[in-house]
Amino acid sequence: RSAVARKVRATFVTVPATLRLFFHDCFVQELGTGRRLGTGSMHDGLHYLDDNTSPAVAAALSSSPLEEFMLQHRRLGHISFVILGELYPNLFNKVRKEDLVCDACLYGKQIRSTYILSDHRSDVPL
Ligand SMILES: [Zn+2]
DSSP states (O other), X not given: OHHHXXXXXXXXXXXSEEEEEOSSEEEEEETTTOOEEXXXXXXTTEEEEOTTXXXXXXXXXXXXXXXXXXXXXXXXXXXXXXXXXXXXXXXXXXXXXXXXXXXXXXXXXXXXXXOOOOOOOOSSOO
């Protein structure tokens, strides 16, 4: 349980705000006060935040180093974390090594436990 909580804390940054997307523009509104924390506009089908956006909001909307590192891990076919760290040393230095856990890799490396050998054999066919 604590490992999951640690992973969630390392992955997500939360801000008490809502992001409202409209056809031509968007804005981030703080919950409770309704104050606008940032605005944005749409270009070529994507919403872009303006430069007036609060740094806390920008941090919450961008991905964390761990999230980026795990994305590259998956994109490169679940490459080993050590080799990926050599490819992206700046990103590797920003993540905690104990947070580098990939469930798919763990399942892939898992082996079935063997049956205990037995001297008892059936005398009759099934
Ligand atoms: Zn993996």
